[in-house]
Amino acid sequence: MAEVSLRGIRKSYGAVPLFDGFDLEVRDGELLCLLGPSGSGKTTLIRVIAGLEAIAAGRIVIGGRDVTALEPRHRRIGMTFQGYALYPHLPVRRNLSYPLEVRGVARAEIERRVNATAALLGIEGLLDRRIRQISGGEQQRVAIGRAIVQEPDLYLLDEPISNLDASLREAVRGELRRLQRTLTATMVMVTHDQMDALAVADRIAVLHRGRLQQIGTPAALYGRPATLFVAGFIGRLRMNFLAGRLGEDGVLRGEGFALPLPAKIAALPGAAEQEIVAGFRPEVVEVLSADAPGAIPVRAAGELFHGEQTIAFFRLGPDLVQALSAAPIGLPMGAAAWLRPAPEALHVFDRETGRRLADNLATEETS
Ligand SMILES: Nc1ncnc2c1ncn2[C@@H]1O[C@H](COP(=O)(O)OP(=O)(O)O)[C@@H](O)[C@H]1O
Ligand SMILES: [Mg+2]
DSSP states (O other), rough: OOOOEEEEEEEEESSEEEEEEEEEEEETOOEEEEOOOOOSSHHHHHHHHHHOOOOOEEEEEETTTOTTTSSSSOHHHHBBBBBBBTTTTSSSHHHHHHHHHHOOOHHHHHHHHHHHHHHHHHGGGTTTGGGGGGHHHHHHHEEEEEEEETTSSSEEEEEESSSOHHHHHHHHHHHHHHHHHHHHHOOEEEEOOOHHHHHSSSSSEETTEEEEEEEEOHHHHHHOOOOOHHHHHHSSSOOOOEEEEEEEEEEEETTEEEEEOHHHHHTTTTTTTTTTEEEGGGGGGEESSSTTOEEEEEEEEEEESSSSOEEEEETTTTTTEEESSSOOOOOOOOOOEEEEEGGGEEEETTTTTTTBBBOOSOOHHHH
């Protein structure tokens, strides 16, 4: 087990720096998900931690040891690669033992670790099969096994779930979570899938263009996104956004709507007479058939039936907004309706900087 501290990391591939003074702290024994869209720098960052990428500046400390100048093999890291990078022609057993053979670990010790790891992962029956003869889900276990046999201080897993079929993913999320608990390991898991991150992480670090947007528990990121980017990225259904100008009277006015904001939000420093964006999740919208205080007029634009719930779409000026409903609503296309977002669940952001102006009203410190 080990905590990780990255300080002032600088790294460029070309003229433009990818990381320009990047800091990150990973706590001892936590499963931290590094979440961001493709190209945001996730793989590069864990390769930097592993020592596989040179950096222009910065310091990397793992478990109190400054490893910045150490070779990758001296950093006591177990890593899995995007796409697994296993040896397809070798049996599972050799794939597991190889990193230990390279290090000159004694035969008996290799045997012990390989067998214990195979038992832990439930792949004892596969040890003599070649990689190309086992399924994708089994390959994923072997890749993690190859990290476990090394008994590392720190696990770095690059997109371990992303290649799996949807039907397997839910189960594998649970397995990874239990495995991390069993090993009491510090793990950094890379994913571009926010549902993977929300499901398994102790904390999530959201990366966008090489910058840390926010770090916190899944509940904190979902409940109090620090930036518009995080607000739009986290959550199964995309948050609805209303851009407009907040008047002295506390009413947010934009294209096709006027929404009175709760006094507490309107009173925030930097809110009045400013261009802001109000966000509300489809989960907290009431669909009304008549106007009411705090409601905005919209036109029905279809719905998607998902069995236990229905996602209804509405046209608001040039935008589509979504509302989640327990039962089908059944409005004809183009019918008038009113949407009332729960005032305590509104999020407000500075339109220009994208920063959250303050906590929403029902604040709970969860980070
Ligand atoms: N070896 C490389 N040479 C040049 N550019 C690279 C290299 N590796 C990554 N990049 C660039 O750095 C950025 C981050 O890449 P990466 O860390 O792979 O992102 P992610 O894993 O989040 O998809 C991308 O713009 C990518 O094109
Ligand atoms: Mg990647």
